Amino acid sequence: MVFPHTYRNEHTETITTNFTYGSWYAEHVRFKIPIQPTLLKLLKEIDGHENKFRHNLAKAISFKTIPTDPKYSKEIYGMKAYVESWFSKLGIRNESFDVGSTEINGKTITLPPITLGRLVKPGGNKKTLCVYLYLDVKDQKDIEGWETDPFTMVEKDAKYYGAGAASSKGNFLCWMHCLESFQTENIEIPVNIKFILESAYTLNSPGMMKFLVAKKQDFFNDIDYVVTNISEWLGPKYPSIVYGGVGYLYFTLTVQKTEDSTTEIEDDAQNIFKTMVNEKNRITIPHFNDFVDQVTPDEERVYESIKNFDPEEIIPLLPPNKQKWDKVRILMDFWRQPSMSVDESQKCICPDEMPIIKQEFTVKVVPKQILEHSVNLVNTHVKNTVNKLNIKNKVEVALVASVKHWQESMYQNLYQAARRATIQIYKEDPDMIREDRGRVIITILKIVFEKPVLCMPLIPHGCNKKVANEHIPKKNFMEATKLLAAFLLQVKDMKK
The missing domain is CATH 3.30.70.360 (Alpha-Beta Plaits)
Incomplete structure (x- = not known):
C-alpha cells in the first residue's frame, strides 16, 4: 500500500522519505470477531452471577490491606487467607514467602509476604502465563474527600465504591471469577497460569526483584508471557491496551x-x-x-487512530508554545x-x-x-x-x-490476542497507548523474566484509582471478567 504522508517532529512538519506503510494501516480497521461457542457459554455463566460478584468484592474491600503501618498486619493476613481460599477452591497450588523488611520514614517495617500460585496441567502444549496482581491500598487517612467509608463497599449510580475496587481487589476478583466460570461450565482452562500476588505495590515493590530472581530458575522456568492489569484506559469510553511507558x-x-x-x-x-x-x-x-x-509513518498512524483522547480538553492546561499542537504532537510529547x-x-x-x-x-x-x-x-x-x-x-x-522505560511490539501475538479479545467483548478496536509514567513493577518483570509483558487495563479512566471515592462501574466489573475469558481463549489459538 502506498499513501502520501506527513509526520511531525518537535520542531516542524516534514515530508517522510518512507511512503510505504507497514501492517498497521492494513490491519487497524474495525471488524467483528465471532464469539466461539465456548466463549458464549462462559459469557452466559458470568452474566448469571452479578450478585455473587458484588458480594465477593465487598468482602475483599473490607480488608484494610495497608502495608505502611504494622497495625494493619492482621488485615493483610486476613486478605491473604481470603486469597488462599479462592486458590483452594480453584485448585491453584500456592505458597507464601517472606521477603524481609524495608524502611519507611525512618522506621523499619516487615514487608507483607508474596504469594505464588500455580494452575498447571502437566503435559500438553499449553502456553504458560505469568499473571501479576497486587492487593494493597494506600492509607486512607492520608486521603481526603471520601464520601463513604473506604472499606465498606457502597453501590451508587451503578458503581461499586471502595478502596481497591478499581485498582487491586477488583482486578484480583476478575481473574478469580473468570477461572471459576471455566470450572463451573466444565471447560478446560486453555492455558497454564502462574500467579504473583503482593501487598507492597504502593511501596514500589521493595524486595520483589531479588525474590523473583531467586525463583526464576525453578518456579518461573517455563513461562511464555507476563500479563498485568495495573493501568487504566486512556479515556472513559473506549478500551485501551498499553504497550509501553516512559x-x-x-x-x-x-x-x-x-x-x-x-x-x-x-x-x-x-x-x-x-x-x-x-x-x-x-x-x-x-x-x-x-x-x-525516530518517528515512523506507522507509529504516527497509531497515534492518529486513538479515539479516547480529545486534545481540546487538555490544551488549556498546556504552555502557550504547545496550545496549537494537534493530537499527534501532544501525545508524542507525553509518551x-x-x-x-x-x-x-x-x-x-x-x-x-x-x-x-x-x-x-x-x-x-x-x-x-x-x-x-x-x-x-x-x-x-x-x-x-x-x-x-x-x-x-x-x-x-x-x-x-x-x-526504566519499557516498550513492547504491539504486533506480536500476545498483543494481537488481547486486541481480538477486546473486539469480541467491547465491539471496539482498542486504543494502543503508551503511558507518561514509570511502572516499577513492569520494568522488574521485564528485566527478570525477559519475556513479553502485556499491560491490559480492565477499567476506564476516571475511576479514582488510589484516591478518594475509588470505584469500578458495575458494567466494567462484569465485562472485564468476560474480557479475561476471551483473552485466555485467544491465547490458546495464537499462531506460533
Whole structure:
C-alpha cells in the first residue's frame, strides 16, 4: 500500500522519505470477531452471577490491606487467607514467602509476604502465563474527600465504591471469577497460569526483584508471557491496551557556599538549569536526545487512530508554545519525547558557617535511551557547566532514584490476542497507548523474566484509582471478567 504522508517532529512538519506503510494501516480497521461457542457459554455463566460478584468484592474491600503501618498486619493476613481460599477452591497450588523488611520514614517495617500460585496441567502444549496482581491500598487517612467509608463497599449510580475496587481487589476478583466460570461450565482452562500476588505495590515493590530472581530458575522456568492489569484506559469510553511507558531519573542538585565565591548559590543553581533545559521544556544537554527512536509513518498512524483522547480538553492546561499542537504532537510529547522538570522549591540549609541549597529535578527518558548513559550525560554536563561559568561554589549532582522505560511490539501475538479479545467483548478496536509514567513493577518483570509483558487495563479512566471515592462501574466489573475469558481463549489459538 502506498499513501502520501506527513509526520511531525518537535520542531516542524516534514515530508517522510518512507511512503510505504507497514501492517498497521492494513490491519487497524474495525471488524467483528465471532464469539466461539465456548466463549458464549462462559459469557452466559458470568452474566448469571452479578450478585455473587458484588458480594465477593465487598468482602475483599473490607480488608484494610495497608502495608505502611504494622497495625494493619492482621488485615493483610486476613486478605491473604481470603486469597488462599479462592486458590483452594480453584485448585491453584500456592505458597507464601517472606521477603524481609524495608524502611519507611525512618522506621523499619516487615514487608507483607508474596504469594505464588500455580494452575498447571502437566503435559500438553499449553502456553504458560505469568499473571501479576497486587492487593494493597494506600492509607486512607492520608486521603481526603471520601464520601463513604473506604472499606465498606457502597453501590451508587451503578458503581461499586471502595478502596481497591478499581485498582487491586477488583482486578484480583476478575481473574478469580473468570477461572471459576471455566470450572463451573466444565471447560478446560486453555492455558497454564502462574500467579504473583503482593501487598507492597504502593511501596514500589521493595524486595520483589531479588525474590523473583531467586525463583526464576525453578518456579518461573517455563513461562511464555507476563500479563498485568495495573493501568487504566486512556479515556472513559473506549478500551485501551498499553504497550509501553516512559522512564524517569530523579536527581538532586546541591550548591554550597564557599569562602572564595562572589555569587549567590541560588543564582548558580538557576544558571546551571538554564543550560540543561529551555523554555519549551526541551533538554539541551549535548547528545542527550541522540538515541531517541525516530518517528515512523506507522507509529504516527497509531497515534492518529486513538479515539479516547480529545486534545481540546487538555490544551488549556498546556504552555502557550504547545496550545496549537494537534493530537499527534501532544501525545508524542507525553509518551515519546524526553523532558525535564525542575522543582520550584529550594530546600535551604543554613548552618552557622556556609549555607547550602538542594533542588530536585526530574528527567524523563524514553526508548531507546540508556539510563546509565543518560545519567552520565547529566553529570558530565553539570561538571562542564560549573567550569564554563567559573562557578566557585561547591556543586554536586546526585541520582536519587530511577525507573526504566519499557516498550513492547504491539504486533506480536500476545498483543494481537488481547486486541481480538477486546473486539469480541467491547465491539471496539482498542486504543494502543503508551503511558507518561514509570511502572516499577513492569520494568522488574521485564528485566527478570525477559519475556513479553502485556499491560491490559480492565477499567476506564476516571475511576479514582488510589484516591478518594475509588470505584469500578458495575458494567466494567462484569465485562472485564468476560474480557479475561476471551483473552485466555485467544491465547490458546495464537499462531506460533
